[in-house]
Amino acid sequence: MLLLEKIALFVDPVAVAVVLVYTYSFFGNSRWNQQIVNLIMGGIFGLTAIYAMSNPIQMADGIIVDIRNLFVGMAAALFGVVGGLFALILGAATRIYVGGSGAISGVFGMAIAAGMGLAWAHWVRSRCSSDTKAFLILGIMITAHLAAVLLLPKHLQATILVSIGPALLAANVFGASLLGKLMAREQLLMQEREELRSAVTTDPLTQLLNRRAALHSYDAMTDRRIGSDGTAMLCIDVDHFKSINDTHGHLRGDHVLVEIANRMALCLRPDDIFARMSGDEFVIVLDNLTAEHAEAVAQRCRKTISERPIIADGVEISASVSIGCAWLADRPAFSDLRTVADQVLYRAKTGGRDRMAFQKISAQALPAMSARAVAV
Numbered sequence: 001m002l003l004l005e006k007i008a009l010f011v012d013p014v015a016v017a018v019v020l021v022y023t024y025s026f027f028g029n030s031r032w033n034q035q036i037v038n039l040i041m042g043g044i045f046g047l048t049a050i051y052a053m054s055n056p057i058q059m060a061d062g063i064i065v066d067i068r069n070l071f072v073g074m075a076a077a078l079f080g081v082v083g084g085l086f087a088l089i090l091g092a093a094t095r096i097y098v099g100g101s102g103a104i105s106g107v108f109g110m111a112i113a114a115g116m117g118l119a120w121a122h123w124v125r126s127r128c129s130s131d132t133k134a135f136l137i138l139g140i141m142i143t144a145h146l147a148a149v150l151l152l153p154k155h156l157q158a159t160i161l162v163s164i165g166p167a168l169l170a171a172n173v174f175g176a177s178l179l180g181k182l183m184a185r186e187q188l189l190m191q192e193r194e195e196l197r198s199a200v201t202t203d204p205l206t207q208l209l210n211r212r213a214a215l216h217s218y219d220a221m222t223d224r225r226i227g228s229d230g231t232a233m234l235c236i237d238v239d240h241f242k243s244i245n246d247t248h249g250h251l252r253g254d255h256v257l258v259e260i261a262n263r264m265a266l267c268l269r270p271d272d273i274f275a276r277m278s279g280d281e282f283v284i285v286l287d288n289l290t291a292e293h294a295e296a297v298a299q300r301c302r303k304t305i306s307e308r309p310i311i312a313d314g315v316e317i318s319a320s321v322s323i324g325c326a327w328l329a330d331r332p333a334f335s336d337l338r339t340v341a342d343q344v345l346y347r348a349k350t351g352g353r354d355r356m357a358f359q360k361i362s363a364q365a366l367p368a369m370s371a372r373a374v375a376v
Contacts, residue, residue, distance in 0.1 A: 016048055016071075017179040021186055028190050035082055042083030045075035046090030049110070053094060065164045068095075068106075069113035070175045073142035076117030077125075078183055084114045102152060109148030116141040135180030139173030203276040205254055206261040214275030218285055218334045231287050232294035232327040234301065235341040236264075238280035239320045239353040248317055255312035256319050263304045267297060283338065291327040295358045298325040302356045320354035327360050 023044055027037050049068040056066040072091050076084025088110055095106040120138045128134035146165055149157045201213035209217060238244075238260060245253040257280065264284070268274055273285035284301070286294050302323050309316040324345025326337065340361055348357035 016051075017175070017182055020044065020048065020179065021182045024183060025186050025190075028186065029193070038079040038083040039086055041079045042075045042086035043090065045071045045079075045083065046087035049087060049091040050094045053091070053098070065168060067168070067171050067175060069109055069145040070139075070142060070172050072110045073113035073117040073138070073145070073172075074176060074179055076114040077121050077138055078117075078180075080121065081118065084117055088114045105148045105151040108151055109145035112147060113142045113145040116144050131181055131184050132177065135177045135184075136173055138180060139176030140169070142176060143169045143172045206258055206276050208261055208265075208282070209273065209275035211275065211277050214273055214277070214283060214285070215334050217273045217275075221287055221331070229288050229290045229293075230327055230329040231285065231331045231337070232289065232291075232298075232325055233337045233341040234282075234284040234286070234298050235324045235338065235345040236282040236284065236301070237322050237345060237349065239322055239349075241280035244317060244319065248312065248315060252312040252315060252317065256310050256317055259310045259312075260305055260319065260321065264301045267300045267304060283341075285337075287331070291360045294325060294327045295356075298323050298356045298358060302354070306354050322348040322353050323356040324348050325356060325358045327358070329362075 024041060027040050030037070049071040052066040052068040052071060068091055072084070072087045075087035091110045092107045095110070096103055117138070120134075120141050124137055124141070125134050128137065146161060146168065149160050152160065201210060201216075202208070203210045238257070241253065241256075244256055248256075257276075261274075261276065261282070264282070265274060268284065268286075272287075273283075275283050277283050286297060289297075302321055306318075306320040309318050311317075322345060324341050324343070324347065326341040326344050328337070340359075344357045344359045348355040351357065
């Protein structure tokens with residue numbers, strides 16, 4: 001029976017690992033803030049440690065063992081201070097609540113496991129040539145929690161180390177290797193999915209939204225609240241951009257586009273839509289603001305480009321933009337709003353460049369303006 005009980009130490013990590021990986025996949029793909037995901041996963045690993053405490057294995061008379069420290073150490077290793085600390089708090093609180101002569105030793109052991117997980121994440125993982133080696137070392141490091149037996153009576157220390165030490169070492173190494181490899185694989189899959197999502201929605205040069213993502217973001221905007229302000233679109237062209245490319249080369253021209261995007265982004269709110277539509281054409285959508293505020297933002301975007309030259313490979317390049325800003329009290333279809341903003345942009349460009357043209361449009365006038373643009 002003792003052999004079967006020791007084998008049970010290896011069965012638990014297999015079953016629990018599958019649950020933890022699927023849970024991580026769910027929360028990791030939720031696009032929540034990473035620290036929130038770390039906190040949630042730390043809590044789940046902490047609950048798993050509690051489960052392990054509630055299902056101990058008796059290794060000898062009066063000596064029981066569980067793999068709580070494996071889960072606390074893994075939480076710290078995979079989810080940093082936030083995840084490790086939350087798992088440790090849950091596990092330690094439970095162990096203190098259960099009580100008994102070994103409570104202090106048990107809490108100390110979990111603290112050691114968490115510390116080893118953090119140390120592994122900061123100093124060991126990046127130096128390992130493979131995940132297999134890295135997680136094998138993690139399992140060994142977590143087993144340092146056995147040092148907590150030094151807080152127990154001396155006559156128990158040797159007995160515990162001899163009777164459960166080898167089994168816990170094997171369980172920790174096996175569990176860390178299995179769970180770590182599965183979690184690392186899931187992290188890689190999430191990274192690949194994020195890179196694919198970014199490639200589909202992001203302009204590779206400026207890292208702004210692309211045309212498709214801009215349209216999707218516009219359609220996904222929350223419904224306007226009663227009494228809120230209007231919507232503005234800024235259509236932006238870089239003045240004489242072909243001349244910049246011809247004079248300074250395409251690489252410096254690309255640098256100019258990136259710097260223009262960066263400068264204008266500083267003039268916007270986090271939830272404003274900012275996209276590169278093609279070449280040197282950009283679009284900004286501002287929602288829930290007054291016409292006066294929209295006009296001020298457009299002017300600020302224009303001035304931030306022309307107020308100082310752009311340095312590209314040590315060369316000063318003077319650049320400017322023309323902006324057409326159309327504001328409506330309503331929120332029309334993206335294509336209709338862009339058509340009108342393009343007409344306003346044309347006025348700015350024919351007026352001498354480095355200019356901002358603004359027009360407040362009524363919902364009644366929008367269809368006629370759109371139709372006139374199509375006819376032209």
